[in-house]
Amino acid sequence: MLQVRRYYTLSEVQEDLQAGVITLPNLVEHYLQRIDEYAELNAFIEVFAGDVREKAIEIQQKIRNGTAGRLAGMVIGLKDIIAYKDHKVSVCSRILENYCSIYSSTVVERILAEDAIIIGRLNCDEFAMGGSNENSCYGPVKNFADYTKVAGGSSGGSAVAVQAGLCLAALGTDTGGSVRQPAAFCGVVGVKPTYGRVSRHGIIAYASSFDQVGPITNSVEDAALLLEIIAGPDEYDSTAAQQLVPSYSALLHTSGSKKIAYLTEVLNADGLDPEVQELTEHAIQKLREEGHTVEPVSFPYLEYVVPTYYILTMAEASSNLARYDGVHYGYRSPGAHGLESTYKQSRSEGFGPEVKRRIMLGTFVLSAGYYDAYYGKAQKVRQLIRRKTEEILAEYDFILMPTTPTPAFGIGEKTDDPVVMYLADIFTVQASLAGIPAISIPAGNNSKGLPLGLQLLGKRFGEGELLAFSKYMLDTVKSDHYIQQ
């Protein structure tokens, strides 16, 4: 068998496929072997081995015939939250453990139409609720840079699979940072598109007014290509925007001087890791040297973003997860003997502790007598945050900040205190509340060899500019950075 090297971009793969250096069946075997070899990472919860071998032969033929789609050669993993017809999808919850979807999500339809090969399901926090991938019924995912550290979450399996080269790319979902934060912890690229840019049809809902599918890749080029393929209007999702999708992958060149804001409150935030702070300051300095305008801006709502985010997402989640009731599909408690016990026992046994916590808190904030004080107020604060963020972005091209206040923390380190865990989302939830696009790009490693990420926030539907500038940052700012990978 041909030896297959590690690839970082689809163009490298496609070049070698064209030149006959490798074949698609070789490549697929390579990934299957590697998944097996690094099983300890716990990134994949199911591998579609039979499927992918067949698909590889079929698409290899298309490559020979010159009829292959734009994603031919891309072996991709799906976060276990994305429905794929005739395949299981469980959101890493016992309550859907053996649930098999009878239809495919729009994003799956679109990548399959371009000949991507879906290799398996990737571990995540149960119902995408978590920032460390420790809330999965399949257990935590380990960070490839340090097996004692978390992968981040909720798309932890997706980030680690790309980090460890178990597949070329992955699709994750981002509600409050679930693509960007694990991407930062794992040193890969993660994009959260504008709310409405990508159809949510077939994405198991956590918080409907936040959830977005986003690519996790090694390169900005691959993220751009994937996004342009999965984005766009959809007849199955009325919240999917009608705006035309630009060819992000063809528009990756940026030129001229940009105006970039950074938030003073972010750099003064409690608990900001000194190396993360240093990295951000270095990036600011470097960008200035390159001729860009980088200015501090005040964002007085920073301390409110986490509570606002959690009140709203828990409220939506409490309703979105009501359908898992043991009646129609999914887990039904063997001890159930009537309607009420079917609900109580199935849900008590089927959901994990973090999911239960969020359902209960979400139910509370929507209940009569508390609605105005919590849900109603959080909606208003969301408007304030959105307006202030849009004001900043009316004056600046991007907002720059670290993706996370710290590098990946130890497995088990924060599991005792959910509030400490929630506060780790402080830099990612602003873009989610505002519904704007954001990207996390790898910015090198810290002194202990752990990856760090920088985050850029862009204008609504400004994914094109955001991706182009991110590529420029990766090429220019990172390459001569003192913290080398």
Added chain:
Amino acid sequence: MKTSQSALHKYELVVGLEVHVQLSTQTKIFSSDPASFGAGPNQHTSPVSLGLPGTLPMLNKKVVEYAVKMGLATHCHINRENRFDRKNYFYADLPKGYQITQDEAPVCVNGYIQLVFKDKEDKKIRINRIHMEEDAGKSMHDKDPRYSLIDLNRAGVPLIEIVSEPDIRSAEEAAAYLTEIRKIARYLDICDGNMEEGSIRCDANISVRLKGAETYGNRCEVKNLNSIRNLQRAINYEFQRQVALLEAGETIGQNTLNFDAATGKTSVLRSKEMAYDYRYFPEPDLQPLVLEDSWIDNLLKSLPELPEQRIARYMADYGLSEYDANLLTIEREVAEFYEELITHTSNYKAAANWTIGPIQSYLNEGNTSISELPVKTSVIAQVIALVDNGKINNTAAVQQLFPALIRQPETPVERLMHDLNLLIDTNEDELLQFINEALAQYPDKVVEYNKGKKGVLGLFMGEVMKRSKGKIDPKTANKLMVQKLEALK
């Protein structure tokens, strides 16, 4: 339950209705599966109506159109900014664990329905709101010995809920209101109006108060009244029950009640303490819906002539009473039959009497629709003309000729009249003979007549009819009779 009449007279009944009208759109409100009734269990389902993970609702625009039509027909204000909300509760036939409805911003508000009565003044019942929502599935508890079975064909079928103000004061008014809603919905062709199949369902909020009281009493909500008759029964039962409780010095529990059609009684389904907290919040899976003025204007222009307008036209153009016009317009098809009938006759009043009298009775008896009436409108018009021309008297036409026409619709009218011996061929001499005989029989009544008691004329006419076996023209007979009596003065 016995409540004395005197006690009942002290109290006033207050009723508000929540009427669910199932819309007859082709597909469901948020998915493309058929919305029609009658398929095998769970045949009309899709991932969306099954509430499978990852599915999202897509609003069927026809539903909005139908809801707005109903609002326009009931004088509502149409809200331009619309939103959907989630109503959260657990039930086995509610696959998502919430119902998508409109809570804060219903599509139509502040309308009214005009009720017409024969023997009392018209009454306006105000409409608080009309909102759009999805129906739930059906649970069946008696089909299997061990399990309850669930049919989700109905899950996601579009409904509008029409909520009245508490303006209804009797079971009769409630029945008239529900009849009127059904009538308008059928005119608009937005609902088949079939109450047995649950196309129109009704919940009644019922309370009582002492006559003249300013505030309302505690109300009970009676759920799922599936016929106009049961609505009336439930209201009457509750009126008596609540008055009896108050008279006994007790208070009315603010409960949700169930009506048992077999016993005619209500029973408690949920007490106030057990009332659900539905945790309404804006449905994040649907965009706010903004209605354009031009779209609403076009709908308004496309509305068919509604019963109310038709009643006014019948009164103005055909000289009908409001009551008759109302009866003619209850069913759109009946009104259309009437309008076809009067293209053949200019006796509008007789045409109305025939339509709402013998024809309607025939339809009611056979439970058939007017489209199945075997007798053509032109033939009815012919009969009207025969009556007008004194060839047959009206009673004979209704009681004998009409049933014969139904049996033999192809046989010419003249032939049937001949066969039944109904043709008035009595000449004036014979008629005078009958009149003389009648007057001779009641000489004392003749004296009464001469003293000014004109009412005795009916008695003489009846006698003439009897003697002539109905084969006289009543108009001529009446004229001759009066002449004769005047001559006797």
